[in-house]
Amino acid sequence: MSISDFSGSALTSALTEPVTVSWRSPSNIALVKYWGKKGLQLPVNPSLSMTLSAANTETKLTVLPRKSEGDVSLDFWFEGAKNDAFGYRISRFLNSITPVFPWLRQVNLKIETSNTFPHSAGIASSASAFSALALCLCSMDADLFGILLSEDEFRNKASYVARLGSGSACRSVFPGFSVWGSSRALSGSTDQLAVPVPDVHAVFFTLRDTILMVNKKEKPVSSSEGHSRMTGHPFAAARIKQARKNTSELLDALKTGNKVAFIRIVENEAFTLHSLMMTSEEGFMLMEPETVRIISRIQELRKETGLDICFTLDAGPNVHLLYFEEQFEQVNKLIVEDLLKNNKQNMRMDDFYGKGPVKLG
Ligand code: PMV
Secondary structure (H helix, E strand, O other), rough: OHHHOOOOOOOOOOOOOOOEEEEEEEEEEEEEOOOOOOOOOOEEEOOOEEEEEEEEEEEEEEEEEOOOOOOOEEEEOOOOOOOOHHHHHHHHHHHHHHOOOOOHOOOOEEEEEOOOOHHHHOOOHHHHHHHHHHHHHHHHHHHHHHOOOOOHHHHHHHHHHHHHHHHHHOOOOOOOOEEEEEOOOOOOOOOOEEEEOOOOHHHHHEEEEEEOOOOOOOOOOOOHHHHOOOOOOOOHHHHHHHHHHHHHHHHHHHHHHHHHHHHHHHHHHHHHHOOOOOHOOOOOOOOOOHHHHHHHHHHHHHHHHHHOOEEEEEOOOEEEEOOOOOHHHHHHHHHHHHHHOOOOOEEEEEEEEEOOOOEEE
């Protein structure tokens, strides 16, 4: 599969009036981590994530008539204000996908986007942002040319386009659990786009993710810089092998409802991600003392209480506490009275298993 499989059409006559589409798309939390890339934004290992529900990006794309053809012409608005810094990154992305959407060079574009979570919450917004934008582009393409794709074809194309913007975004196009990256354990999985996990035990539909905020500041090393530090990493080969094994075992745990295996694999992946950062040639650390305190306490509390709680980490210091709906009350008490008791602002964000993106208009 390559970009030519998705190459689209140019407009044959000029647009006469504005056309608008809008989508809301959620973020996702990786349980098996994508860390390291090759080629054109392809992953070096398979990853598996859960699409969330509360952390969303809402994006409205308007195409307007334009007199002459050329590079992408974009007017970009973020949370009600013009934002040239974000606009620049989005323009670069849009110029790179003109083979898929040749009409991008024939119109003026306006993008208005906002997040349903605070920008400072320390939540990676690129997954929700690029999935929302990719869905808008695919909807617009379908509207402009009257293309009728099946639901599966539409989602696959959106996932492919989202991946080119930000790797992890390709997984947000699907509800629930999805896998990105070729894995022998899941037929149809590919490096080009994400695929939904077909067989999930009902117990995992009740999974919750409460983000315990340790630091809201911008991280010192971006995730794209982090990915690049995997090139030539002394443990790269072992990591790829481990991610394949963890993907396969997590798929099995999701299918059979095995919470014990789920907890073991998810924490192993979080520790591995941050170990890889620390052991790269130019080592760096995104965990903070408070991160370490909280994750150690989660492990102790699991032993003390017997509750099915575990943690994962993104490329940052904030802790994602994972647990099940039926234990919400007990876990919430632990969050308030123990895990966040020294956190004066009690900074948390409650999220849970999500049903995927929604078309708003
Ligand atoms: O999609 P990116 O380039 O922001 O990378 C995401 C990397 C992790 O969040 C650490 C892991 C993942 O699979 O989402």
